[in-house]
Amino acid sequence: MSFMLGMIVLLAKLGLVLVGLFLGAGWLTLGERRLLGWIQIRLGPNRAGPWGLLQPLADIVKLLTKEDVIPEGADRLIFLYAPAFVAVTALLIFAVVPFADTWTVMGTRIPMVISDLNVGLLFALALSSLGVYGVALGGWASNSKFSLLGGIRATAQMISYELSLGLSLVPVVMLAGSFSLVDIVQAQAKYPFILVQPVAFVIFFISAVAEVKRIPFDLPEAENELVAGYHTEYSGMRFGLYFLGEYVTMVVLSALVAVFFLGGWRGPLLPSFVWFFMKVTAMVFIFIWFRATFPRFRYDQLMHLGWKVLIPAALLNIVATGGLLLMVKG
Amino acid sequence: MANIEKKESYLQQTIDVFRGLALGMGVTFFHLFQRKITEEYPEKKRSLPSRSRARIVLTRDPDGEERCVACFLCSAACPVSCISMEGEEREDGRRWARWFRINFARCIYCGLCEEACPTLAIQLTPYYEFCDRKILNLVAEKEDLLIDHGGKNEEYNFYRYAGVTMVGGKGSHINEREPVDVKSNLP
Numbered sequence: 001m002s003f004m005l006g007m008i009v010l011l012a013k014l015g016l017v018l019v020g021l022f023l024g025a026g027w028l029t030l031g032e033r034r035l036l037g038w039i040q041i042r043l044g045p046n047r048a049g050p051w052g053l054l055q056p057l058a059d060i061v062k063l064l065t066k067e068d069v070i071p072e073g074a075d076r077l078i079f080l081y082a083p084a085f086v087a088v089t090a091l092l093i094f095a096v097v098p099f100a101d102t103w104t105v106m107g108t109r110i111p112m113v114i115s116d117l118n119v120g121l122l123f124a125l126a127l128s129s130l131g132v133y134g135v136a137l138g139g140w141a142s143n144s145k146f147s148l149l150g151g152i153r154a155t156a157q158m159i160s161y162e163l164s165l166g167l168s169l170v171p172v173v174m175l176a177g178s179f180s181l182v183d184i185v186q187a188q189a190k191y192p193f194i195l196v197q198p199v200a201f202v203i204f205f206i207s208a209v210a211e212v213k214r215i216p217f218d219l220p221e222a223e224n225e226l227v228a229g230y231h232t233e234y235s236g237m238r239f240g241l242y243f244l245g246e247y248v249t250m251v252v253l254s255a256l257v258a259v260f261f262l263g264g265w266r267g268p269l270l271p272s273f274v275w276f277f278m279k280v281t282a283m284v285f286i287f288i289w290f291r292a293t294f295p296r297f298r299y300d301q302l303m304h305l306g307w308k309v310l311i312p313a314a315l316l317n318i319v320a321t322g323g324l325l326l327m328v329k330g
Numbered sequence: 331m332a333n334i335e336k337k338e339s340y341l342q343q344t345i346d347v348f349r350g351l352a353l354g355m356g357v358t359f360f361h362l363f364q365r366k367i368t369e370e371y372p373e374k375k376r377s378l379p380s381r382s383r384a385r386i387v388l389t390r391d392p393d394g395e396e397r398c399v400a401c402f403l404c405s406a407a408c409p410v411s412c413i414s415m416e417g418e419e420r421e422d423g424r425r426w427a428r429w430f431r432i433n434f435a436r437c438i439y440c441g442l443c444e445e446a447c448p449t450l451a452i453q454l455t456p457y458y459e460f461c462d463r464k465i466l467n468l469v470a471e472k473e474d475l476l477i478d479h480g481g482k483n484e485e486y487n488f489y490r491y492a493g494v495t496m497v498g499g500k501g502s503h504i505n506e507r508e509p510v511d512v513k514s515n516l517p
Contacts, residue, residue, distance in 0.1 A: 038362050038363075038366070039359075039361050041366055042366055042367065289355060289359070290355075292358045293355050294351070
C-alpha cells in the first residue's frame with residue numbers, strides 16, 4: 001500500500017517537474033526573445049496572443065509541421081537520435097535538484113526532490129558531460145563540414161569547461177560536507193554559499209555559460225563562421241529538440257547555481273517553491289543579459305580562459321578554502 | 331587583457347576586466363528600460379513619400395478622358411511582362427486600350443512602365459496594402475486600374491501636344507507652328 005502511494009507521489013512529482021521544465025523552456029524562448037528585443041530598444045515578438053504569450057505554441061506547431069530533412073550520406077541512426085540525447089541528459093539532471101522544502105501532508109514527509117542521491121552533484125556533472133555526446137555525434141553524423149567543426153568545437157569546449165565547473169564546486173562540497181544536493185541546501189540554512197565563495201560562484205557561472213554553449217561561448221554554433229554549427233543540417237522538431245535541450249540545460253544550470261550558491265529554496269516569508277523559482281529566474285535573466293551584452297570569444301581565447309585562468313583560479317580557491325576550513329575547525 | 335605598453339599586475343588586470351564587463355552590462359541594462367523605437371505596423375502606418383512605388387493606376391487627362399493611348403511602351407518596358415492590353419482606334423481617331431490588364435502577382439514595382447509612358451497615363455502610387463492569398467485576385471483589369479483624376483500631374487494632356495487634334499485643326503497643338511503652305515516656300 002505504501003509502495004503504491006510512494007509510486008503515485010513519485011509519478012506526480014515526475015510529471016510536475018517534466019511539465020514545469022518543458023513549459024519553462026518553451027516560454028523561456030519567448031522571454032529571451034522579448035528581453036533581447038527590449039535590450040536592443042525594440043519590442044520583440046508580441047503578436048501571437050496577449051504580449052506574444054502564444055508565440056511558443058506557434059513555434060512548436062511550425063516546427064512539428066516542417067519537413068524532417070535527413071542529408072545524403074548522413075549516419076541515419078545517430079543523426080536521428082542525437083537531438084534526443086541532448087534533451088534527455090538535460091532533463092535527467094533535474095532529478096537530483098531539490099526544488100522546494102520538504103512537504104508534510106497528513107504526517108507523511110514528502111521530499112520535494114525526485115531522487116535524493118548521495119552523489120547527486122557527481123550525477124549532475126556526469127550528465128552534463130554526457131550531453132556533449134549529443135552535440136558531437138549530431139555534428140559528426142550530419143555529413144557536413146560545418147556540423148563537424150561545430151561538434152569538434154563543442155567537444156573541446158566541454159572538456160575545458162567541465163573541469164572548472166567541477167573544480168569550482170569542490171569548495172561547496174567541502175563546506176557542506178556532502179555530495180547530496182539536498183544536504184547542500186540544508187548546509188546553507190544560515191547563509192548562502194555565495195557570501196563565502198564568491199570566486200567559486202563566478203567560476204561556476206562562467207563555466208555554466210560555456211556549458212550551455214551560449215554567447216559569449218557559443219563557438220559550437222557560431223553563426224558567422226559555421227552557419228549554425230552542429231545543428232546546421234537539422235530541421236523540424238529535431239532542430240527543436242536541440243533548442244529544447246539548450247533551454248532546459250539553461251534552466252537546470254540556473255537551478256544548480258541556485259542550489260549550490262544561493263541557498264536553493266531557502267528564503268524568508270515567501271513559500272520555498274517561490275524562492276526557488278525566483279532564484280532560477282534571476283539566473284536565467286543573467287544568462288540572457290550576458291547574451292545581449294558580450295561578443296563571442298575567439299577559439300584560442302576560449303581555451304586560454306578555460307585552461308589558464310578558470311582552472312588555476314578554481315584550484316587556488318580550493319586550496320584557500322581548505323586552509324581556512326582547517327584553521328577554523330582544526 | 332594584455333597591455334603591451336606597460337605590464338600591469340594581475341590584480342589590476344582582473345579588476346580592469348571585470349570593470350569592462352560591468353560597464354557593458356550596465357549599458358545593456360539601461361537599454362532594457364529605454365523607450366522602444368519600434369513602430370508597430372498595422373496600428374501605426376507611416377505615410378509614404380508620394381514618389382514611392384506600389385500599386386499601379388491609370389490616370390485621366392484634365393478633360394476626364396483616359397490618358398492611355400495603348401502604345402504598348404509600358405508593356406515592352408516591363409521586365410516581367412505583367413502588362414498586357416489590346417489597342418483600338420476610337421471613332422474620333424483617338425487611340426485607347428480596349429482592355430488593359432496588369433498582373434500584380436508578377437509585378438515587381440520597378441516603375442519602368444511609368445518612365446516609358448509618353449502620356450503619363452500609367453503611374454505608380456504609394457498604396458501597397460493589397461496582398462491576397464488567391465493569386466487570381468491580384469490580376470487587375472482596366473476598371474480596377476482607372477482613377478478619375480490625373481495622378482501626379484493634373485494638367486498634362488497628351489493630345490494638346492501631339493497626336494490627333496481633338497480641338498481645332500492642324501497647327502493647333504501647343505508649341506506647334508501653323509502648317510506651312512508648301513507652295514509658299516518653293517525655292
